[in-house]
Amino acid sequence: MGVLVALLPVVAIVVSMSVLNLRAASACGVGLFLSVILGLWGQSLQASSVIPILLHGFLSSWDLVFLTIGGSLMGSVLTANGTTATLSAVLASNHGARLLLAGTCLGVIPAVSALIGPGAYFVGIPILISLGMPPARAIPVFLLSQSWGVANFSFGLPCMAMEASTGVPAQVIAQRSSPFIVLLIAVGAVMLRVIAPELRTIRLAHYSAIAGAAMGGAVLGGRLGPAFPALIGGIVGTVVALILESDRSMYGKLREISFIKILPVLIVVTHSILTRVPSIEAFLGRMAPSVSMAVGTVTFDFLNSTGFILLVASSIGYLGLGGESAGKCIRTTFRSWDAIVVAPIAISLARVMGAAGMLARVVEATTSLGRTAFALCMPLIGMLGQYVTGSLVSGALVVGRYVADVAASVGIEPGLAAAATLVGGAPIVILVPSKTALACAAAQYQGEQRSIIRSGILVVFVSFVAMAAAIAVLV
Numbered sequence: 001m002g003v004l005v006a007l008l009p010v011v012a013i014v015v016s017m018s019v020l021n022l023r024a025a026s027a028c029g030v031g032l033f034l035s036v037i038l039g040l041w042g043q044s045l046q047a048s049s050v051i052p053i054l055l056h057g058f059l060s061s062w063d064l065v066f067l068t069i070g071g072s073l074m075g076s077v078l079t080a081n082g083t084t085a086t087l088s089a090v091l092a093s094n095h096g097a098r099l100l101l102a103g104t105c106l107g108v109i110p111a112v113s114a115l116i117g118p119g120a121y122f123v124g125i126p127i128l129i130s131l132g133m134p135p136a137r138a139i140p141v142f143l144l145s146q147s148w149g150v151a152n153f154s155f156g157l158p159c160m161a162m163e164a165s166t167g168v169p170a171q172v173i174a175q176r177s178s179p180f181i182v183l184l185i186a187v188g189a190v191m192l193r194v195i196a197p198e199l200r201t202i203r204l205a206h207y208s209a210i211a212g213a214a215m216g217g218a219v220l221g222g223r224l225g226p227a228f229p230a231l232i233g234g235i236v237g238t239v240v241a242l243i244l245e246s247d248r249s250m251y252g253k254l255r256e257i258s259f260i261k262i263l264p265v266l267i268v269v270t271h272s273i274l275t276r277v278p279s280i281e282a283f284l285g286r287m288a289p290s291v292s293m294a295v296g297t298v299t300f301d302f303l304n305s306t307g308f309i310l311l312v313a314s315s316i317g318y319l320g321l322g323g324e325s326a327g328k329c330i331r332t333t334f335r336s337w338d339a340i341v342v343a344p345i346a347i348s349l350a351r352v353m354g355a356a357g358m359l360a361r362v363v364e365a366t367t368s369l370g371r372t373a374f375a376l377c378m379p380l381i382g383m384l385g386q387y388v389t390g391s392l393v394s395g396a397l398v399v400g401r402y403v404a405d406v407a408a409s410v411g412i413e414p415g416l417a418a419a420a421t422l423v424g425g426a427p428i429v430i431l432v433p434s435k436t437a438l439a440c441a442a443a444q445y446q447g448e449q450r451s452i453i454r455s456g457i458l459v460v461f462v463s464f465v466a467m468a469a470a471i472a473v474l475v
Helices: 003-018 024-041 047-060 062-080 083-092 097-130 135-150 153-166 170-195 204-224 229-244 249-256 259-274 278-285 306-319 323-334 337-355 358-368 371-389 392-410 414-424 426-430 433-443 450-474
Strands: 290-293 296-299
Touching: 003 024, 003 337, 003 358, 003 371, 003 433, 003 450, 024 047, 024 337, 024 358, 024 433, 047 290, 047 296, 047 337, 062 083, 062 097, 062 259, 062 306, 062 323, 062 337, 062 433, 083 097, 097 135, 097 170, 097 204, 097 229, 097 259, 097 433, 135 170, 135 229, 135 426, 135 433, 135 450, 153 170, 153 392, 153 414, 170 204, 170 229, 170 414, 170 450, 204 229, 259 306, 337 358, 337 371, 337 392, 337 433, 358 371, 358 392, 371 392, 371 414, 371 426, 371 450, 392 414, 414 426, 414 450, 426 433, 426 450, 433 450
Parallel strands: none
Antiparallel strands: 290 296
8 A cells, every 4th residue: 555545534534624614524434434445445454354443443432522522511501601701701801801812822721731631622712712712713723722732731641652652761752842842832823823813913022922931931841841841831921921911900800700600610620630640540540441342442431531520520510500501501512513423433543544554654654765854754744643543642652653663763863753753743733623623612613614724734834844944953
């Protein structure tokens, strides 16, 4: 199977969403169908294994399905109980809200993404919308802001996944990743002003101060460990935005939001933080049931799952509603069918492409490129891994070993190769179908996704050029 043939499912998904304006679930369905046909045609996939692989993929998506349903229900509950309206009114009345918008994009979202991973969708996007950003623009802005935070979310989980795949210590990967994360923050800060007109109205000096603080915090965080570049950078950027903010009356107005109304959100955030403690995660994990299949094992780790807890917490909030509000919440939640359905399809696609050797074929083809050309391709390999698997962690596990082997054969330092692949893959999050569908669910957005994908293509291209330039200097 040639490289171009192996990439056809990915190309089909991008074209289906950006040109044909298909929804994420439909586009991923096209990609899944193509991957099965190509795998059978190339005899890299056995007909008898197709159904087990698809079944394994569907079962493995339970966490994402819960995350989508729970997140959409959470958004509906917060709207129905008046929390969203109160927050919007408070922030809209603040004459300096644009500075808070910049602080959210350059600080809050990366920090929250680094801390609670997928749960950040249902924190960051509602804040952007409350600050006056239309949902169609809030989605690509959030995904772009999240890209440098997701590189270090869950206390360094992507770094640890890359360590498991390549053998390079997570601490080394974090240290080598720090300059790349700083670069992504710089590129992201520029691109945010390109795709979000609201940010262009902020004085350049103030905007630069917030971005510079986030970059400085990322450098400091890189010295502390694999969890901290984006987390510390985000916190410092947020603090600087708050210092620059001149209207202090807003903070008192936020007290209008009652504790009971935001209790479901607090439950999710508290759970996300506690389950990042290794001893707690291990204890809860011992109670997880699993199902063994011919192609692998599926573990239903409900107590460690952000998706499951989000569904439980949003259900608690839902029970506090009544009558027409409760019915409206359910209807709104299941209008996000696209985000719910895309998860099992996307994960099944990753399983099929992995079993058919499509990803391995693409990475192995880079061995003939030579040292410099391979180095420049490392971010693309990281992007491919995350795009197909839907996760930076899964992408690192899938492509990390191949990158490490090729890097060693062409004389590139393993730590640099691992970092460039890991962080270089982060910007593609703005194009990953399961992520865009999840963001649409968090924003309760039912419009077309074509503009989101086109903004994403521009961001990914600019990010790749910047990463390639940095790698060319370092190699």
